[in-house]
Amino acid sequence: MKLIFERSTPGLSCEVLPPCDVEPYELKPEQRRGQELRLPEVTEGEISRHYTQLESQTFGVNSGYYPLGSCTMKYNPKINDEIAGLPGFSDIHPLQPAHTVQGCLEALHLAERLFCEITGMDNMTFQPAAGAHGELAGLIMIKKYHDSRQDEKRNKIIVPDTAHGTNPASATMAGFTSVSISSGSDGLVDLEALKAAAGEDTAGLMLTNPNTLGLFEKNIVEIAEIVHKAGGLLYYDGANLNPVMGIVRPGDTGFDIVHLNLHKTFSTPHGGGGPGAGPVGCKAFLSKFLPVPRVEEKDGKFYFASDYEDTMGSMKAFYGNFLIVLRALTYTLTLGRKGIPEAAKSAVLNANYMMKSLEDLFQVAFPGRCMHEFVLTAEPLKKKTGVSALDIAKSLLDHEMHPPTVYFPQIVHEALMIEPTDTESKQSIDEAVKVYRQLYEKACTDPEALHQAPVKTAVRRLDEVTAARKPILRYNFD
């Protein structure tokens, strides 16, 4: 397809912006650009075609089955967008006086209470703009906590080897050194390795529970004890909250800080560079370190409060991406007290059903019951036929299915990490199983076909190596 710059014809334009209703301000000559902006010159119709074509080349949860492991690609109910589009919520400005946006502040206050209830935390901020941003906020809180106790030698964050890559990255960003500990042969945190790593330099442990192998860390209470005894704090990476929401509260199992990925568990849109949210909750003894402003209530009136002496400051201008929080709140209220645990159970049931339907062909990396996701290894298939996890992933594209996460977690060779989520029907999972089984048969009889895949997509197999080594990141006008 043509890039927007290639659609440009000099002299064409369109009026999509309303007329300016404030007095124009003339910039001083030294403030002006020396060069004209090279914007594409197109009609409104051409812009519309451009975006429709872009859309037709992407794949989302609305296009088809999307079991991308550890990403919880569940359906985003349309009612979320409907509520977020109400003028009282959308036609507001962050600098408006609090008394004119009481409903919005009340929504944030309610969201804080509900998400605290689900996670077992006492307070929560919605300021961080994404999951990893939330991780950074949570880790800065850990640092502030130790500093406030003059316990400044604690510079290590322990991270299991199944953790998402953001964990060690956030720990490093926050000024800690991350220490990786190996998982045991059962795929869970090795308690002996944890005991050996925990000590007087331990600032905390970051843990995803269930972990990225789809296994519940059943020793969580003992894990919490080891870390707390060593003087560290326990950080819950909320990436995999979906299968336990409304059933197990991280706060009850010993966690001190939690971040949530609203785009995973609470059905707000994923990625695309749009606004996100990575709320961070904590136990009461850490609340004073939370970022400001915070939403407070007094005598039925809601307001932003910033006068917390020990706060870590602000993570972002204003108070996070409100309409995303509102979508998550809508989802939570729609499902309600009964629906939230039911969704969690469906996620677990769907994953186990799909795993059982495939385990006679593909080897399950850690057999037994799984939670929201499971990891297959294509290693035996690769040895037998030469067909790799990547070949399977690429072949799925020809069947209008999004591939699972591949080559993660790294401790499983040729990993295929599958998370069906709670919003898939038995029918769509059966359909997917049929395709996976067909591909297995095809790999045995005609491996070359899988090496060549995809053949039906807009672009064939991409040269990922050249794309990574010599990326072209901007349009070349000349």
Add this chain to the structure above:
Amino acid sequence: MKVDKDIKYSKTHEWVKFLDDTTALIGLTDYAQEQLGDLVFINMPAEGDEVSCDTPFGDIESVKAVSDINSPVDGIVAEVNEEIAENPENINSDPYGSWIIKVSNITEICDLMDADSYERFCQEEA
């Protein structure tokens, strides 16, 4: 999978070639590059940095994943292979000819394997 008989190997798939008692070249094994796939980027330490046993001194990125490179010895980085920094794909084509760092002042050597034990170790892991 290829092994070089004259060098030592770590459990995290680095190789060590001793130039003398306290100086060695360190690289990634053929098994490691095979598992990682096409390499696209390498994060190197600086000359003069201290490295220590079983502790990452850099990381390497392939089209699949980013992995730590651990040091098999305690010592000081004497030299970084700039050619590998520019062309990490050389590790794919010639893992044992592509050293990553040269370490001097080696005071401690981790638990290392000879070629035969390393070959067995990889077979068990696979």
